[in-house]
Amino acid sequence: VCPESSAQISKLLVNWGLGDQEARDALIPLIYGELRRVARRHLGHERRDHTLQSAALVNEAYLRLVRQEPPHWQNRAHFFGVAAQMMRHILVDHARNRIAAKRGGGAPRLSLDPEIAPAPKQEPDVVALDNALNKLTALDPQQGRLIELRFFGGLSIEDTAVVLGISPATVKREWATARAWLRRELKRDAEK
Amino acid sequence: VKPERWQKVKKVLAGALEQTPAGRRSYLDQACPDASLRRGVESLIAAQASTGNLSATIRGSI
Numbered sequence: 087v088c089p090e091s092s093a094q095i096s097k098l099l100v101n102w103g104l105g106d107q108e109a110r111d112a113l114i115p116l117i118y119g120e121l122r123r124v125a126r127r128h129l130g131h132e133r134r135d136h137t138l139q140s141a142a143l144v145n146e147a148y149l150r151l152v153r154q155e156p157p158h159w160q161n162r163a164h165f166f167g168v169a170a171q172m173m174r175h176i177l178v179d180h181a182r183n184r185i186a187a188k189r190g191g192g193a194p195r196l197s198l199d200p201e202i203a204p205a206p207k208q209e210p211d212v213v214a215l216d217n218a219l220n221k222l223t224a225l226d227p228q229q230g231r232l233i234e235l236r237f238f239g240g241l242s243i244e245d246t247a248v249v250l251g252i253s254p255a256t257v258k259r260e261w262a263t264a265r266a267w268l269r270r271e272l273k274r275d276a277e278k
Numbered sequence: 279v280k281p282e283r284w285q286k287v288k289k290v291l292a293g294a295l296e297q298t299p300a301g302r303r304s305y306l307d308q309a310c311p312d313a314s315l316r317r318g319v320e321s322l323i324a325a326q327a328s329t330g331n332l333s334a335t336i337r338g339s340i
Binding site: 224225226259262263265266267269270273 | 279281284285288291292295321322323325326
């Protein structure tokens with residue numbers, strides 16, 4: 087990304103933060119393209135036991151596109167808000183293709199940020215997590231989105247609150263119950 | 279599970295998770311007279327607490 091377009095992207099993020107939908111529409115393909123490039127580079131080196139760090143990939147794409155912090159930190163939250171969903175799709179597509187091609191040993195696991203998923207060695211594979219998340223979204227759309235932001239985008243409680251337009255206290259409460267639900271669902275799925 | 283039911287379960291669960299593990303039983307006695315709702319909440323609390331070898335079992339199932 088050349089410096090001019092980096093400045094342009096920062097400007098678009100600011101305008102989007104102010105409610106400009108055209109800025110959002112202009113940003114979406116740029117963000118998606120960069121996420122795919124970053125993902126492809128990492129997935130190319132993927133070994134059988136390799137774990138993916140979705141949040142790290144999103145962060146790398148962000149740094150490549152924006153280079154410096156935009157004037158308002160809320161704009162950063164908006165970027166990660168859309169990027170989390172896009173990266174989820176990229177990783178799930180990749181995992182499904184891998185399973186279809188019958189190469190390697192099943193889907194790659196998703197390595198979750200330790201702060202977000204404190205239980206060690208708990209790395210649900212991408213496809214199982216995606217399925218469980220779809221069920222949660224059907225049950226409670228806001229909670230589905232919240233988990234997506236935290237798991238795939240690595241958003242903090244505060245950034246998640248900005249993206250969802252709710253208070254950090256509500257994010258914490260919703261996060262706790264959504265995570266309990268997700269754990270039970272993944273466990274049941276594994277026992278089938 | 280239906281969305282309306284999840285909203286009920288979620289409310290009781292959120293309250294229970296804010297208690298200490300020792301305080302949860304008396305909290306549920308008060309906040310959750312519905313036995314089947316309570317079973318749902320308790321299974322979620324158990325899932326939350328169990329860390330186990332979840333990743334191994336998930337991988338084994340694929």
